Every structure is written in structure tokens, then in C-alpha cells.
Amino acid sequence: xxxxxxxxxxxxxxxxxxxxxxxxxxxxxxxxxxxxxxxxxxxxxxxxxxxxxxxxxxxxxxxxxxxxxxxxxxxxxxxxxxxxxxxxxxxxxxxxxxxxxxxxxxxxxxxxxxxxxxxxxxxxxxxxxxxxxxxxxxxxxxxxxxxxxxxxxxxxxxxxxxxxxxxxxxxxxxxxxxxxxxxxxxxxxxxxxxxxxxxxxxxxxxxxxxxxxxxxxxxxxxxxxxxxxxxxxxxxxxxxxxxxxxxxxxxxxxxxxxxxxxxxxxxxxxxxxxxxxxxxxxxxxxxxxxxxxxxxxxxxxxxxxxxxxxxxxxxxxxxxxxxxxxxxxxxxxxxxxxxxxxxxxxxxxxxxxxxxxxxxxxxxxxxxxxxxxxxxxxxxxxxxxxxxxxxxxxxxxxxxxxxxxxxxxxxxxxxxxxxxxxxxxxxxxxxxxxxxxxx
Numbered sequence: 149x150x151x152x153x154x155x156x157x158x159x160x161x162x163x164x165x166x167x168x169x170x171x172x173x174x175x176x177x178x179x180x181x182x183x184x185x186x187x188x189x190x191x192x193x194x195x196x197x198x199x200x201x202x203x204x205x206x207x208x209x210x211x212x213x214x215x216x217x218x219x220x221x222x223x224x225x226x227x228x229x230x231x232x233x234x235x236x237x238x239x240x241x242x243x244x245x246x247x248x249x250x251x252x253x254x255x256x257x258x259x260x261x262x263x264x265x266x267x268x269x270x271x272x273x274x275x276x277x278x279x280x281x282x283x284x285x286x287x288x289x290x291x292x293x294x295x296x297x298x299x300x301x302x303x304x305x306x307x308x309x310x311x312x313x314x315x316x317x318x319x320x321x322x323x324x325x326x327x328x329x330x331x332x333x334x335x336x337x338x339x340x341x342x343x344x345x346x347x348x349x350x351x352x353x354x355x356x357x358x359x360x361x362x363x364x365x366x367x368x369x370x371x372x373x374x375x376x377x378x379x380x381x382x383x384x385x386x387x388x389x390x391x392x393x394x395x396x397x398x399x400x401x402x403x404x405x406x407x408x409x410x411x412x413x414x415x416x417x418x419x420x421x422x423x424x425x426x427x428x429x430x431x432x433x434x435x436x437x438x439x440x441x442x443x444x445x446x447x448x449x450x451x452x453x454x455x456x457x458x459x460x461x462x463x464x465x466x467x468x469x470x471x472x473x474x475x476x477x478x479x480x481x482x483x484x485x486x487x488x489x490x491x492x493x494x495x496x497x498x499x500x501x502x503x504x505x506x507x508x509x510x511x512x513x514x515x516x517x518x519x520x521x522x523x524x525x526x527x528x529x530x531x532x533x534x535x536x537x538x539x540x541x542x543x544x545x546x547x548x549x550x551x552x553x554x555x556x557x558x559x560x561x562x563x564x565x566x567x568x569x570x571x572x573x574x575x576x577x578x579x580x581x582x583x584x585x586x587x
Contacts, residue, residue: 243271245468249556280538288524346457390461397460440542451542
């Protein structure tokens with residue numbers, strides 16, 4: 149029997165990758181091999197076959213387990229459609245996307261209602277919309293990657309990095325750090341009279357981020373006022389600031405030499421294949437972008453899409469499917485499908501609670517937990533959940549997991565000024581049921 153004939157007999161038994169390797173080895177030795185060597189190869193080959201058969205069995209077993217989990221999830225989640233649809237109708241939500249995570253894996257996602265009510269276009273798992281302040285978590289990852297690359301330090305004076313100087317007039321000798329910005333303890337405040345004017349509609353062109361920040365924080369700037377600062381020492385008081393988040397993004401721009409939207413595309417969107425995600429409307433497939441709505445009294449009104457000057461604070465536009473990739477990476481210590489967007493140690497540092505007994509703002513009570521903070525990561529429900537939510541005109545979003553990260557939920561609503569708490573609680577309840585059934 150020749151080796152090619154022998155190989156032919158084995159052909160249907162050996163997996164393709166092993167088959168190719170074996171064919172190469174056989175063809176190289178075909179004209180030189182002795183009977184003794186054939187016997188040796190036969191023994192080796194039979195071991196390969198046995199291994200392949202075992203691998204096939206293991207693969208079938210894994211497939212069976214996976215299919216079993218899918219069946220369990222489908223069975224448990226079956227009633228959720230009617231529950232969500234009923235609550236959407238009661239609250240006036242036009243379109244909604246939801247995802248459930250169990251044991252750090254995405255187990256279920258679905259779209260409901262309309263992305264475009266007027267044209268009856270459905271809201272699907274691939275519908276794109278603004279996620280508002282969930283965007284801040286992308287700033288958090290960007291900061292930690294810049295720390296890893298040696299571009300910035302969390303505890304250095306931000307004036308080390310900036311082309312203009314920022315000083316709190318009430319505490320002119322105190323430094324402000326990236327850690328202060330990322331935990332909303334920087335003593336930099338949002339003047340909403342100015343901030344609300346940074347939303348731009350139609351053909352309006354937003355002011356450049358760097359120019360806006362210089363005008364807001366420096367004494368000769370057109371937006372400058374003492375109202376832009378708290379009469380509190382940096383680090384001493386927590387006060388949520390969107391503009392301070394924009395400043396953090398701008399620092400990454402300065403130190404990386406790339407526009408912030410391009411930097412995040414390089415380190416997050418591209419590696420995770422978030423191909424339909426971006427910060428600007430010009431980066432998005434508008435045919436797949438949801439309309440935005442708002443409940444005003446008993447009516448639902450269409451809200452025009454807007455552009456943000458302070459875009460790092462709330463400008464990401466993505467789908468429930470693509471945000472799920474990012475969230476999975478975050479709850480899996482920086483990795484999704486063998487793609488790492490941040491080292492494990494940096495991810496842990498980003499999610500670590502920053503407020504402790506020896507280092508906490510005066511308005512945070514750790515004995516009766518009401519809030520804590522990661523690096524642009526928020527807590528919720530008395531520090532039992534970590535993640536971030538978002539609220540803006542025509543937008544309501546949530547992205548949270550529990551502290552053990554074995555249950556998580558993402559929720560998109562393209563309708564503002566409505567409560568999504570009831571739907572979010574239902575999704576969480578079903579997540580707990582899946583965890584119990586699959587553990």
C-alpha cells in the first residue's frame with residue numbers, strides 16, 4: 149500500500165487541519181520511507197485519529213452544552229416580549245434595545261418598537277443611536293490606555309499637559325488631576341447656560357473642543373466665569389461635570405497627537421470591530437440611525453438629532469450589538485473574543501472604587517453607601533451596580549453589571565423623559581433566572 153493510498157483511507161477520519169499537516173509530512177517523506185517507518189507513522193497516525201475522535205466528542209459535548217444553554221435562555225426569556233411591549237406602551241417609549249449578560253457572556257439581545265415611528269421602521273439590535281453619558285466609559289478606557297503607554301499619569305497636574313492653564317480661582321495653588329476629572333471631584337463645574345448652547349442642530353457647526361475649553365476655563369475666554377468653578381478644594385467634593393469629561397478627552401488628544409474620536413477608533417472601535425460606531429453623525433450610517441423622541445405631556449414629539457461641542461462627555465453613537473462587545477470586554481478584564489483592548493491590571497484599576505475612608509469627598513458617605521466611582525465609571529443602587537447610564541434629549545440608556553459581574557444589562561430607549569426603571573428591573577430579574585438555571 150502506498151502512502152497516498154493509506155492517506156486516502158484516513159481522509160474521512162482526520163480533521164482538516166491535521167489532514168493538511170499529515171499530507172505535507174507524508175509527501176516529503178514518501179520516496180524515502182522504510183516499512184519500519186511506515187509502521188511508526190501508522191502508530192502515530194492512529195494516535196492522531198484517536199485524539200481527533202476525542203476532540204470531536206468534546207466538540208459535540210461543547211455544542212450540546214451551548215445548545216442546551218440557548219434552549220434554557222430562550223425558554224426563560226419567552227415571556228419578556230409581552231412584558232416589555234406592555235411597559236413601553238404604558239410609558240410612551242417608541243423604540244428600545246436590550247441586552248442581558250450572565251457569567252460575563254452576552255446571552256440575549258433584542259429590539260422592540262420603532263426606530264422611525266412615522267415610517268414604521270423597526271428598532272433592531274443593529275439600530276444606531278446616541279448613548280449619551282455611557283460615552284464617558286470610553287473616555288475611562290482611553291485614559292487608562294494613555295497611562296499604560298506612559299503618555300499621562302492619573303495624579304499629575306493637568307496643566308502639565310495643557311497648552312493653556314486652568315486654575316480654580318478659589319484655590320489657585322491646588323493642582324487638578326486626571327483622577328479628579330474622572331471621579332467628578334475636580335472642583336470644575338458646569339454652567340448649564342453655557343453648556344446647553346454647545347448643542348448644535350441641523351447645519352450648525354460645533355465649536356472646536358479645544359477652543360471651547362480654553363474659552364470656558366481661562367480668564368480671557370468668552371465663556372469664562374467664576375460659576376465654572378466650585379468653592380471647594382480639588383478632590384474634596386463630588387460634583388458631576390460633563391465639561392470636565394470633555395477636558396479629559398482633550399488631554400488625551402494633546403498627549404496622543406490624535407483627535408479624540410480617532411484615538412478611540414484606533415484603540416477600541418477597530419479592534420472590537422465596532423464598524424458602525426462613532427462620535428459624529430458624519431461617521432455613522434444615517435440610514436440605520438434611530439430618530440429621537442420625547443414625551444411631553446400626553447404626546448410624543450420628534451426631537452432633532454444634535455451635534456456636541458463637548459462630545460467626549462456624551463457623543464458616542466452605536467448599536468446594542470456593538471456596545472455589547474465593548475461591555476463584554478469590560479466585564480472580562482479587558483478582553484473580547486481573544487481581542488484585548490486594555491491590560492487586565494489597567495482594567496482592574498479603572499473599575500476599582502476610588503473613594504475610601506482615607507480618601508473621599510466630603511459629600512460621600514461610605515458608611516451608608518450612596519455612591520462611589522471608578523475612572524469615569526459610576527455606581528448605582530447604593531453601590532451594588534457599576535457601569536454608567538445616560539440621559540439626553542430624546543435618549544435614555546443604561547449599562548450596568550453587579551459587582552461580581554455575573555449579571556449585566558444594557559438598555560437603549562430612543563425616547564427621552566420616560567422611566568425605563570421598570571423594564572430594566574424586569575431584564576435584571578430574568579438575568580438572575582438565567583444565572584440560576586445555567587450555573
